Amino acid sequence: MTATAQPLTDFRQNSKLVCLMCGLENAPEAVFCANEACGKALGAFRYVTEEMEAEAIWHESLAEKVTEFIAKPHFFVMHGLWIGLWILLNTGVLAIMTRFDGYPFSLLALLVGVEAIFISGFVLIRQNRQNQHSAKRAELDYEVSVQTYRRIVELETMLQRIHTHLVRLESENRLLRREATARSENP
Numbered sequence: 001m002t003a004t005a006q007p008l009t010d011f012r013q014n015s016k017l018v019c020l021m022c023g024l025e026n027a028p029e030a031v032f033c034a035n036e037a038c039g040k041a042l043g044a045f046r047y048v049t050e051e052m053e054a055e056a057i058w059h060e061s062l063a064e065k066v067t068e069f070i071a072k073p074h075f076f077v078m079h080g081l082w083i084g085l086w087i088l089l090n091t092g093v094l095a096i097m098t099r100f101d102g103y104p105f106s107l108l109a110l111l112v113g114v115e116a117i118f119i120s121g122f123v124l125i126r127q128n129r130q131n132q133h134s135a136k137r138a139e140l141d142y143e144v145s146v147q148t149y150r151r152i153v154e155l156e157t158m159l160q161r162i163h164t165h166l167v168r169l170e171s172e173n174r175l176l177r178r179e180a181t182a183r184s185e186n187p
């Protein structure tokens with residue numbers, strides 16, 4: 001699901017904050033969505049992670065899943081076990097079957113080499129995605145800064161107008177008071 005930048009009125013309905021991701025109505029003072037599964041910041045934001053997930057091509061999603069698995073200890077334990085078993089079988093320590101890849105274990109080296117090629121490819125794809133993610137985040141931060149700057153300028157202009165109006169009212173009031181005093185002194 002993708003949420004694009006929208007005016008503030010879209011997520012403020014009847015003084016309740018509506019989450020653009022899951023649609024849950026939150027209390028007016030809420031900062032994050034109360035839905036535990038969602039937990040997004042409430043506002044007219046774009047959600048970079050979700051945008052990128054929605055735009056991901058199949059090999060990018062696959063690279064995400066593979067690299068997530070590789071980063072877990074299970075991966076190293078699993079590899080330690082199967083490589084150890086392979087060596088034990090092919091050195092004759094475990095004599096439960098005939099050797100199929102004697103020392104220097106060329107087939108094992110080939111398999112591990114091919115696996116390394118795929119893993120480095122997936123890691124590069126993931127790195128590329130992370131770079132894109134960072135670039136999008138920076139762009140979003142810039143957009144938010146520009147919007148904040150514009151709002152501050154608007155508020156400053158508004159305050160300036162209020163100040164000018166108050167000064168004018170005050171001088172008019174002073175003039176009226178002076179006229180009233182003059183009239184009371186010289187009836």
Ligand SMILES: [Zn+2]
Binds near residue numbers: 020034039
């Ligand atoms: Zn939500």
